[in-house]
Amino acid sequence: MAKSSVSFRDSISGFTAISKDIRNGKFSPVYLLMGEEGYFIDRISDLLAESILSEEERAFNQIVVYGKDSECGDIINFCKQMPMMGAYQVVILKEAQQLRKIEQLSLYTQSPSATTVLVICHKEKNLDKRSALYKQINKIGVVFESVRPRDYEIGGWLSEFVRSKGLGIEPKALTMLTDHLGSDIAKISNELDKLVTYLPEGTAAITPDHIEQNIGISKDFNNFELTKAISERNTQRALLIAEHFSRNPKEHPLLVTISTLFSHFQRIFIINYQKWLARNRGTALPSDAELARMLKIPSAYFLNEYKQASALYPNKKVFVILGLLREYDMKSKGMNAGTATDGELLRELLLKIFLL
Numbered sequence: 001m002a003k004s005s006v007s008f009r010d011s012i013s014g015f016t017a018i019s020k021d022i023r024n025g026k027f028s029p030v031y032l033l034m035g036e037e038g039y040f041i042d043r044i045s046d047l048l049a050e051s052i053l054s055e056e057e058r059a060f061n062q063i064v065v066y067g068k069d070s071e072c073g074d075i076i077n078f079c080k081q082m083p084m085m086g087a088y089q090v091v092i093l094k095e096a097q098q099l100r101k102i103e104q105l106s107l108y109t110q111s112p113s114a115t116t117v118l119v120i121c122h123k124e125k126n127l128d129k130r131s132a133l134y135k136q137i138n139k140i141g142v143v144f145e146s147v148r149p150r151d152y153e154i155g156g157w158l159s160e161f162v163r164s165k166g167l168g169i170e171p172k173a174l175t176m177l178t179d180h181l182g183s184d185i186a187k188i189s190n191e192l193d194k195l196v197t198y199l200p201e202g203t204a205a206i207t208p209d210h211i212e213q214n215i216g217i218s219k220d221f222n223n224f225e226l227t228k229a230i231s232e233r234n235t236q237r238a239l240l241i242a243e244h245f246s247r248n249p250k251e252h253p254l255l256v257t258i259s260t261l262f263s264h265f266q267r268i269f270i271i272n273y274q275k276w277l278a279r280n281r282g283t284a285l286p287s288d289a290e291l292a293r294m295l296k297i298p299s300a301y302f303l304n305e306y307k308q309a310s311a312l313y314p315n316k317k318v319f320v321i322l323g324l325l326r327e328y329d330m331k332s333k334g335m336n337a338g339t340a341t342d343g344e345l346l347r348e349l350l351l352k353i354f355l356l
Contacts, residue, residue: 008149015040018144022051029112030141034122037146039186041121044144045092048119052090061089067099076108079116089116096122106133112140149185154178155298158188165196168205171301175224176208180217191215223260231309235354242350246343254332254342262325267295269318271310317356324352
């Protein structure tokens, strides 16, 4: 099957548009919510469950079934029932990817009931877009494809998510969250929802101190601080952070740290290359906004670190470091590492970088 052309940005736009329609009371007869990223699927499903029927109506007219425990015939029968009170009934099919012979639902979607809203939550993968079921829903209902974000897309989404709550977030706090929680946006949103409840009244922006005090992520010992120490060639500081990581390996897995360092030196390479191009062409270095786009960072705030680091790490060194990172990535996975612990491997890697 061809790779989907839908991007994470498309998923955000689709989520925003569908949510707006639901809040405005504009409903479709069938919703197909599908894809690898479960966060948006759950949010839209929950919004439909809360918006179409009143609390009293839900007891009679809202049915939730699960794919693993259901048959297509039973779901179709539910959908064809008339609501007991009110204008609609809502049938929510969760874990639809586990429903046997899901294609048989096309017997219903070819002529859906005007008084039923069917919500199909198909997680982990997409429904076959060549199927009659997909084509029918795409014609008469709403299809939403939920795509997982790439690592570099998390920062932008998180900034907007925080802004939607009437807050700002400082760049270091943003990096602390994405560094520690990765690209799991459901986990990030849960942590932020909890954090917001603990913020002092009148708080305008989330700071590193808020993150440390309420989520438990150290503002002094994290990958953001490690890359900063490396950028400044501050050996003592980098090794101190590495020692902290070695004492807390579950919170700071070596694989994640190496991945962060790889991205960091890729960005230094890009800065060096753009400087070389500017010198050889006799042109100006691209604007900060353009460089931020090239480096796939959420804000030009971080550019100064990369610019300063590029002077200390010319590309002949960067090439060697990228090779070291590949080597230690393999070692972190147990290949040719001997009996060395992750903490020992990280310390060894850092010393090799600083000795270049």
